[in-house]
Amino acid sequence: QVQLQESGPGLVKPSETLSLTCIVSGGSVSSTNYYWGWIRQPPGKGLEWIGNIYYNGNTKYNPSLKTRVTISVDTSKNQFSLKLTSVSASDTALYYCARRYFYGSGSPFGPWGQGTLVTVSS
Amino acid sequence: NFMLIQPHSVSESPGKTVTISCTRRPGSIASNYVQWYQQRPGSSPTTVIYEDDQRPSGVPDRFSGSIDSSSNSASLTISGLKTEDEADYYCQSYDSDNHVFGGGTKLTVL
Numbered sequence: 001q002v003q004l005q006e007s008g009p010g011l012v013k014p015s016e017t018l019s020l021t022c023i024v025s026g027g028s029v030s031s032t033n034y035y036w037g038w039i040r041q042p043p044g045k046g047l048e049w050i051g052n053i054y055y056n057g058n059t060k061y062n063p064s065l066k067t068r069v070t071i072s073v074d075t076s077k078n079q080f081s082l083k084l085t086s087v088s089a090s091d092t093a094l095y096y097c098a099r100r101y102f103y104g105s106g107s108p109f110g111p112w113g114q115g116t117l118v119t120v121s122s
Numbered sequence: 123n124f125m126l127i128q129p130h131s132v133s134e135s136p137g138k139t140v141t142i143s144c145t146r147r148p149g150s151i152a153s154n155y156v157q158w159y160q161q162r163p164g165s166s167p168t169t170v171i172y173e174d175d176q177r178p179s180g181v182p183d184r185f186s187g188s189i190d191s192s193s194n195s196a197s198l199t200i201s202g203l204k205t206e207d208e209a210d211y212y213c214q215s216y217d218s219d220n221h222v223f224g225g226g227t228k229l230t231v232l
Contacts, residue, residue, distance in 0.1 A: 047212055062221075106176075
């Protein structure tokens with residue numbers, strides 16, 4: 001049973017870079033069968049897809065965040081990471097990592113990590 | 123880019139049936155599959171419907187999904203409502219390498 005766990009600082013200053021890692025257990029980020037993604041949820045609001053990465057490093061990003069987002073994968077540590085630059089208060093959110101089956105545009109996201117709250121504040 | 127528009131909230135009594143809509147603008151709802159997620163308070167989302175109308179194993183058959191091209195909407199129908207169904211529900215679809223979620227619908231079972 002694959003499990004995902006987000007980790008990283010809970011507080012980031014405005015204009016700085018948010019960095020999070022998703023540790024995968026019970027499965028491999030090197031699998032050719034899955035994408036690995038980041039999704040966020042501002043407090044009391046809805047879900048927003050940030051981006052996905054494939055084992056070979058190929059990425060897809062939300063067009064609205066593309067200029068500030070980098071997702072990378074570390075197969076040696078079985079984890080993948082998110083960097084979001086020039087953050088502001090609007091980036092305050094619960095950040096989830098999730099897996100998505102590679103084949104088919106109708107593949108859902110799942111499982112999800114438990115989420116980690118990142119607050120942007122000075 | 124496109125949007126998926128959901129009602130902010132719906133409510134219904136236990137044992138009844140409720141339907142949550144998800145309207146795509148612009149573009150055709152039928153052009154890409156729609157998924158539905160359930161998010162209970164304090165929990166991560168879980169899939170209740172994928173590929174418009176498919177149920178993952180473990181999801182009760184009280185949950186069903188459909189697409190209506192005439193209204194350009196997807197629908198999630200929950201029959202035989204239980205208090206445990208009270209949650210936020212999100213639709214999600216995909217186009218041009220971009221995944222989009224609806225704004226979410228809060229289902230109250232009272």
